[in-house]
Amino acid sequence: MFQSFRMHLLAGSTCLAALIPASLWAQEAVFVLGSSEVGIPNYNPLTAVNTNAAFTMIYDTLVEQDGDLSFHPHLAESWEEAPDGKSWVFHLKPGVKFHNGDPLTSDTIVQWIEMFRSSENSYMTDNVEKVEAVDETTVRFVMKNPDPNLLYNLSSSFMAIPDPKVVTELGEDYGITEAVGTGPFKLESFTLGQETVLVRNDDYAWASPLAENQGPPHLARLTFREIPEDSTAFLELKSGGVDALLSLPTDYLGEIGAEPSLALAEIPGQEVYYMPINVTKEPFTDIRVRQAAALAINQDEILKNVFSNYGQVAHNFLISALPESKIDPALDISFDPDKANALLDEAGWVKGTDGVREKDGKKLTVALWTQSDSVFRRLTEVVQAELKAVGFDPQIQTFDSSVIRDEYKKGEQQLAVRSYFWNNADIVDWFFGGDRLGYPNISMFNDPKAEELRAKAMSGSATQEERVANFTAYHAYVTSQFPYAPIYQPEQNMAYNKDRIVIPGVIHGNSITGTVVQDISVKE
Amino acid sequence: MLSYLIKRILLLVPVFLAVSAVIFLILHLIPGDPVDNLLKVGSSASKRAEIEARYGLDRPLIVQYGIWLGNVLQGDLGTSIVTRRPVAQLIGQVMPDSLQLGGLALLLSSVAGVLLGVLAAKARDRWPDRLVMGGVLLGSTLPSFWIGLILILVFSVQLGWFPVSGARGWSSLVLPVITIGLGGIALVARVTRVAMIDTAGRDFVLLLHAKGLPPGRILWRHVLRHAMIPVVTILALRIGWILGGAVTVEYVFARPGLGTTLIKALNQHDYPVVQACLLMLAIAVMLGTLLGDIIQALMDPRVREAIT
Numbered sequence: 001m002f003q004s005f006r007m008h009l010l011a012g013s014t015c016l017a018a019l020i021p022a023s024l025w026a027q028e029a030v031f032v033l034g035s036s037e038v039g040i041p042n043y044n045p046l047t048a049v050n051t052n053a054a055f056t057m058i059y060d061t062l063v064e065q066d067g068d069l070s071f072h073p074h075l076a077e078s079w080e081e082a083p084d085g086k087s088w089v090f091h092l093k094p095g096v097k098f099h100n101g102d103p104l105t106s107d108t109i110v111q112w113i114e115m116f117r118s119s120e121n122s123y124m125t126d127n128v129e130k131v132e133a134v135d136e137t138t139v140r141f142v143m144k145n146p147d148p149n150l151l152y153n154l155s156s157s158f159m160a161i162p163d164p165k166v167v168t169e170l171g172e173d174y175g176i177t178e179a180v181g182t183g184p185f186k187l188e189s190f191t192l193g194q195e196t197v198l199v200r201n202d203d204y205a206w207a208s209p210l211a212e213n214q215g216p217p218h219l220a221r222l223t224f225r226e227i228p229e230d231s232t233a234f235l236e237l238k239s240g241g242v243d244a245l246l247s248l249p250t251d252y253l254g255e256i257g258a259e260p261s262l263a264l265a266e267i268p269g270q271e272v273y274y275m276p277i278n279v280t281k282e283p284f285t286d287i288r289v290r291q292a293a294a295l296a297i298n299q300d301e302i303l304k305n306v307f308s309n310y311g312q313v314a315h316n317f318l319i320s321a322l323p324e325s326k327i328d329p330a331l332d333i334s335f336d337p338d339k340a341n342a343l344l345d346e347a348g349w350v351k352g353t354d355g356v357r358e359k360d361g362k363k364l365t366v367a368l369w370t371q372s373d374s375v376f377r378r379l380t381e382v383v384q385a386e387l388k389a390v391g392f393d394p395q396i397q398t399f400d401s402s403v404i405r406d407e408y409k410k411g412e413q414q415l416a417v418r419s420y421f422w423n424n425a426d427i428v429d430w431f432f433g434g435d436r437l438g439y440p441n442i443s444m445f446n447d448p449k450a451e452e453l454r455a456k457a458m459s460g461s462a463t464q465e466e467r468v469a470n471f472t473a474y475h476a477y478v479t480s481q482f483p484y485a486p487i488y489q490p491e492q493n494m495a496y497n498k499d500r501i502v503i504p505g506v507i508h509g510n511s512i513t514g515t516v517v518q519d520i521s522v523k524e
Numbered sequence: 525m526l527s528y529l530i531k532r533i534l535l536l537v538p539v540f541l542a543v544s545a546v547i548f549l550i551l552h553l554i555p556g557d558p559v560d561n562l563l564k565v566g567s568s569a570s571k572r573a574e575i576e577a578r579y580g581l582d583r584p585l586i587v588q589y590g591i592w593l594g595n596v597l598q599g600d601l602g603t604s605i606v607t608r609r610p611v612a613q614l615i616g617q618v619m620p621d622s623l624q625l626g627g628l629a630l631l632l633s634s635v636a637g638v639l640l641g642v643l644a645a646k647a648r649d650r651w652p653d654r655l656v657m658g659g660v661l662l663g664s665t666l667p668s669f670w671i672g673l674i675l676i677l678v679f680s681v682q683l684g685w686f687p688v689s690g691a692r693g694w695s696s697l698v699l700p701v702i703t704i705g706l707g708g709i710a711l712v713a714r715v716t717r718v719a720m721i722d723t724a725g726r727d728f729v730l731l732l733h734a735k736g737l738p739p740g741r742i743l744w745r746h747v748l749r750h751a752m753i754p755v756v757t758i759l760a761l762r763i764g765w766i767l768g769g770a771v772t773v774e775y776v777f778a779r780p781g782l783g784t785t786l787i788k789a790l791n792q793h794d795y796p797v798v799q800a801c802l803l804m805l806a807i808a809v810m811l812g813t814l815l816g817d818i819i820q821a822l823m824d825p826r827v828r829e830a831i832t
Contacts, residue, residue, distance in 0.1 A: 039788055041607035120571075172608060192607065192614070193788055194691070194780050227689055227778040228787070231673055236688040239681045402791045 026524050028221040029501060031512075032233050034247025034492075036421060038226040043187060043196075044175030046119040046167060051157040053246055054196045054224050056513035059160030059181035062090060062109075063151050064208040064515055066508050067268040069321050069423065071151045074208040074515070075104065075161065075182065085146025085462040092137040096206045098163040099186045106133035111164040113141075124153040127459075145459055148467040152424055157513075182206070184217045184514050196224045210508035211518035218521035237262065237495060243522075244496035246512050250375045253310050256495055263498040266491045267507050268321055270423040272314050273488040275383060276431075276442040279481070281414045283364065287482060288347040293415065294333050294485035295340040296390045297383060302488055306379050310493065314486035316479050317428055323468045324425035327476035333486055340390040349391065357391035368394040369416040371401040379487070380417045387415075409438040416442060417487070423510055425471035429454055432478050443483035453477055499523065532817055536810055543806045544596070547799055548589045579605055579796075596803065602796035606789075611800045614785065619804075621691060622781040625774070626766040628701045633708025634759055640709065641716020641755075642748065648721060656713060663710030668769065672703040672776040689778040700777045704770055708762055715758050719751035726750075753823050760816030764809025 037052035045055060062076040076090040096104040113131045116122065127147035132140045141150065153159055163180040170178060179187040184207065185198035204216040225242060227233040230249040236242045238259060248256070248264070256262050275297065283289045299313035315332035318325035349357035349364050357364040368387070370380035377398065384394045394415065399407055407413070420427060430436070433454060434446035453474040461467035494512060496503060504519040559575050576582045580591065595602060601611035644656040679699060680688040687696045723729065724747050732742045771783030778784075782801055789797035 039606075039792060041604075041609075047608075176609075191780065192617075193784060194778075225690065225778070228784065229776050229778065232676065232689045232776055232778055235673075235676050235681050239684065239688050241680075241688045241690075402793065 027219050027522050028223075029219050029244070029520070029522055030223045030225060030242045032225050032227050032236065032242050032245045034245070035228075035230070035249070037246070038228065039193060041192065042175030043179040043190060044167065045158055045160040045162060046115055046121075047175070048158060049120060051160075052224070053512050054185075054187075054198060055157045055160055056183070056511075056515070057185040057198055057222065057517060058179050058183045058187050058514075059157075059162060060096075060183050060206070060208075060514070061155050061157070061160055062092075063155040064210055064513075065152070065155040065510055066210060067321075067510050069510070071155060072208055072210050075206065076154075079151075085148070086143050088141040088143070088150060089134070090139050090141070092139065093206050094137050096182050097203060098166075098182050099180045099201060100163065100166065102163055102165060102180075104161070104182055105136050106139040108161070108164060109133070109139045112161055115164055115167065116159070121158045124156070124159060146462040148461055148464040149424070149426065184518060185222060188221075193226055195226065198222045198224070207518050208515045211515045212504065213518045217518050219517065222517065237497065240497060240500075242497075243500050244494055246494055248493040248495035250307060250310075250490070252495070253308050253493065261497050261499045262495055265494040265496060265503050265507060267494060267509070267511060268319075269311060269489050269491045270319060270510060271419050271421045271490050271492075272317065272319055272486065273379065273417070273419040273490075274314065274317065275485040275487060276413070276416050276418065277483055277485065278411070278413050278415070278442070278444050279483050280411070280444040283347075283349070283359075283366070284414060286347050288343040289349070290482035292340040292343040292347075292390060293387060293392065294482050295336040295343070296387050296392070297333075297485045297487055298335040298337075298386050299487060300335065301386075302379065302382055306375075306382055307488060307490065311488060311490040314489045316486050317431075317475060317484060318425055319423055319489055322423065322425055324428075324471040324475050327472055327479060331476050331479050333479065333482075337390055344391055351391050355388070355391060356393045363393055364391055365393040365395060366414045367412075368396050369404070369407070369413050370396060370398055371404045371418065372398055373401055376417055376419075383417055383487070405439050408442045411438045411444055413442060418442070425468075425475065426458070428471065428475050428478060429458055432483060445478070445481070445483040447478075447481060450474065450478055450481070528821060529818065532814055536814065539810060540807075543810075544593055544803065545589065547802045547806065548592060549585075551795055551798055551802075552585055552588075579603075592799070601800040601803075604789075604794055604797050606792050606794045606797075611796050614797060615782070615800055615804060618780050618782055618785050621779060622767055622770060622774075622783070625697065625700055625704065625770055625779070625781060626763075628697065629704035629708060629770070630759065630762065630766050632701055632705035633712050633762070634755075636705070637709045637712025638716050638748075638752075638755065640713040642720060642743070644713065644717040645720035645724070646743070653717075656717070660710040660714050663706045664714075666706075667772075668703050668707060669772045669776055671706060672699070672773055675699045675703060676776075689776075691779045696777075696779075700770075700773050700779060703773050703776075704766060707769065708766065711758060711762070712755060716751060716755050719754050720747060723747045723751045753820060756823065757816045757820050760812050760819055761809075763812035763815065764805065765812075767808045768805045 031053070033052050040048070040050060040052050043055060043058060045051065045059060048055070060075050062074060064072045064074040066072060075093055075096060077093045079088060079090045081088050092104070092106060092109070098104060110131050110133050113125060113128065117125055127143055127145045127150070129142045129144045132142065134140055160181065166178065166180040167174045176190060184201050184204045186201050188197040188199045190196045198221070200216055200220045202216050205214065207214050227236065230251065233245055234249070234252045234255070237245050256264050277284050277290050277293060279285065279290065284293070299315070303309060303311065303313050312320065315334055316325055316327055344357055349359045352358050368380060368384055370376045380396055384396055387394045420431065431440050432443065432445045432450065433441060434451050437444050437446060453470070457467070457470040457474040461470050492511060500523060502521045502523060504516070507516050509516045559572055559581065580588055592602065599612065601615065603609070604611050604614055607614065640656045644653040647653045676688050676699065679685050686698050690696050729742060729747060732746055767782060770781060771786060774781040774783035775787055782804060786798060786801035789801065
């Protein structure tokens with residue numbers, strides 16, 4: 001209730017805002033990090049369990065991924081994969097220097113990978129046997145197993161390349177007092193939980209070809225602030241106190257149109273909202289009941305009424321930019337209330353006078369779990385109404401976002417509404433792998449055929465084409481067993497002050513990365 | 525007096541032990557596992573065991589408590605699970621911000637609260653009294669979270685006088701100080717008013733009037749001084765409250781401080797940080813209470829006599 005009051009409050013206020021300039025100097029900008037990016041303890045990619053946009057400004061990666069998920073050169077000018085997938089050769093861009101003047105050479109890459117292999121994120125290089133320096137600017141990755149996912153991993157911000165020498169020198173202080181990369185910006189200061197101030201790297205001449213500006217960035221100074229309360233962040237943007245919110249909270253999507261100075265930059269989304277269905281809990285042990293629950297979800301209505309038509313509907317588990325999301329259209333899950341009703345009739349659940357179905361004197365009452373964030377609460381109420389329409393009696397149970405994972409681990413859930421954030425098909429393995437029951441496998445899905453397909457997809461692919469085919473088959477089979485219902489895929493919405501900031505028409509990146517910021521400037 | 529002081533301080537020892545045990549245990553009863561936040565997609569079971577061992581989370585609860593308490597008594601608040609920094613250092617960094625905000629809010633509530641209370645008492649049952657008491661009702665019932673957002677809307681978005689959020693210089697302190705201070709002003713004004721009215725009806729005041737002292741002098745020199753005893757006690761008790769009350773306000777205004785540190789640590793299940801923040805808040809309340817008792821003893825001869 002407070003939420004809706006707050007919304008009215010904001011909607012009702014007229015914009016007489018005296019625009020306070022975000023910064024007194026030209027080419028300075030202040031961005032607010034999205035809520036999934038706050039609370040970074042340091043800027044050390046070797047210990048990070050979560051990264052934020054500033055990582056991609058301080059550091060570069062060997063490979064860059066575009067919004068369409070294609071791979072492009074960055075610190076590696078080009079690369080070749082051996083036909084058997086057992087080795088990769090990367091040709092480094094010459095003349096690249098770290099912020100402290102150290103050159104980046106093939107030896108740097110060898111040292112960095114060595115350090116990476118004992119880091120928290122070492123699983124990303126599990127398939128790498130060793131890395132060799134062929135000459136000053138050529139490195140060879142010798143593989144244990146072919147890994148078509150290597151380029152994806154190398155483009156991830158977890159595989160951003162720090163100066164190995166400085167990391168060793170500073171130890172636990174690395175990434176807090178100092179962080180040395182080759183990126184377009186240098187770390188000036190970092191205040192935990194508050195702000196990160198970056199200044200332009202004037203020597204920068206090795207931008208990815210995805211950026212138009214190949215020299216140093218236009219912005220001389222870029223500050224990332226963390227504002228935990230959504231309404232405060234939006235009011236900062238509205239009053240001109242900040243120039244952009246990297247991720248506009250869904251609640252404020254409708255507000256942007258009413259503000260002449262504000263605009264949205266849409267970046268392809270990496271998030272999928274879905275409803276896991278616990279296949280081990282009655283009545284969902286019956287696949288017909290699972291299918292009925294999945295078919296009861298009206299994706300189009302949710303897109304329109306809950307998300308104001310921003311983003312797109314989801315019909316399977318993966319974001320639609322991934323080739324593995326293109327499964328047989330007959331397997332895609334779409335709203336079909338007639339079929340849902342027919343399936344429940346067939347399964348012996350008869351509609352009572354109150355609209356709730358019954359079987360053997362038991363009502364079709366099910367628990368529907370959700371987390372306390374406002375968007376989930378609103379969405380879950382709609383899902384509840386839709387399930388009710390075909391004869392379920394869903395009881396919503398709300399958990400605090402910080403504890404719901406531990407509740408899932410107990411395996412007592414029936415239905416839940418949640419989302420995940422990832423842009424690689426291996427997320428199917430993460431959420432439906434038979435060895436991760438409870439959490440992350442909230443659906444408690446453990447199926448011998450799926451496990452077989454999963455093993456093939458995870459480690460039995462020599463080429464990217466094979467990997468796509470294997471993951472598509474795995475994804476299709478999982479979907480055919482209805483351990484989840486797909487709901488919605490949002491875009492990432494960056495809201496910005498268009499009187500202050502110029503943003504390129506097409507954003508080349510899967511988020512606001514250093515490469516994207518290369519082409520962002522302040523109006524003078 | 526000295527023996528009273530020693531007695532009061534000794535009494536704090538069992539209170540401290542009880543509070544520390546509650547803080548430690550409650551946190552471990554909350555469902556949630558800090559290790560989850562340190563593991564990510566693809567991490568193995570051995571990685572989990574390694575992290576649990578590193579932070580002693582694999583030991584029995586009572587052992588964990590013993591170790592923690594022992595360390596706390598030596599001034600070691602442990603190491604943050606998320607940031608891997610000494611907790612004392614993290615708290616030390618944000619404490620000045622919290623103290624500044626809380627201190628200014630306390631100052632605002634005392635000065636404005638006493639003035640308004642005196643005004644209300646002087647104009648008892650007339651319109652200034654009604655106005656102040658109406659404001660007191662609002663100030664003490666409206667949630668500070670909401671007041672903060674309204675102040676931002678009016679003074680930052682509409683008028684553009686102050687920054688919306690952050691901690692950049694004095695101008696960014698104005699709105700949060702008012703937000704926290706309002707509740708205190710209301711409380712102090714109410715207590716002052718009641719104490720003033722009560723004192724004004726005492727025999728010694730009647731005597732002062734009979735002696736022909738000017739009413740203004742009676743009010744400010746004699747009545748107010750006497751009426752200050754409960755007000756000062758309330759203010760001392762409020763020291764701890766102001767640090768705790770700042771939690772939501774710091775969050776709304778995106779300010780660094782004990783409050784934002786506490787909320788973030790709670791979300792990340794960073795037990796050592798949460799424990800330290802709660803401990804700081806509890807210690808502030810305990811010291812505030814002690815201070816209140818001491819001031820009362822110093823100001824009120826009756827209490828002084830009773831204890832010596």
